[in-house]
């Protein structure tokens with residue numbers, strides 16, 4: 001078997017490294033970085049969290065040019081190694097850290113973030129064969145594709161500051177609608193769907209905000 005070869009690609013005005021053991025950075029996802037950067041310009045001071053960060057490019061582009069502390073989380077050790085390399089390269093004086101683990105297992109109870117960027121796997125398990133090039137851990141979202149997305153919502157409920165926002169990437173409008181239904185039915189999460197932006201068959205971005213009238217769950 002061939003050894004994986006390190007490659008580089010442009011992402012916005014960053015250059016990021018990856019190889020074929022991780023998901024190749026997708027150019028359209030700069031939209032998530034730019035939207036997050038716009039929300040950050042209006043946010044108070046405080047750190048930013050990126051869940052399911054892969055090699056870290058979406059979060060790194062979102063905080064480029066700012067002094068925000070960025071916490072990058074991914075389950076895959078290879079992705080985390082590249083995220084560290086990329087952060088060192090594009091943010092040499094910036095403050096960042098990479099945590100290797102499941103989204104629900106790597107945060108301390110008292111950590112709060114003004115913004116959370118999340119890009120969980122969203123393909124239903126029985127449809128992952130449609131994407132033979134992609135690593136299974138990067139795309140397999142469980143029976144309905146939403147297992148890790150629900151975990152990210154749980155993290156947002158526990159760790160968003162008030163005010164604060166989650167910018168969640170999903171695959172389809174139906175998945176965004178499922179988020180809306182869950183938040184409407186779960187006031188204890190103290191989260192509210194603000195806006196959905198669709199990018200054809202490439203994906204959707206969902207803006208969720210901390211609803212200010214309720215305290216975050218304990």
Ligand SMILES: C[S@@+](CC[C@H](N)C(=O)[O-])C[C@H]1O[C@@H](n2cnc3c(N)ncnc32)[C@H](O)[C@@H]1O
Pocket residue numbers: 023024025026029051052053054055056058073074075076079101102103104119120121122137138139148
């Ligand atoms: C759709 S990929 C996105 C990666 C990156 N944001 C990108 O655009 O290339 C999903 C990522 O989630 C990671 N992942 C899967 N399950 C996870 C979990 N339970 N906790 C944390 N990361 C997870 C995968 O390793 C993969 O890097």
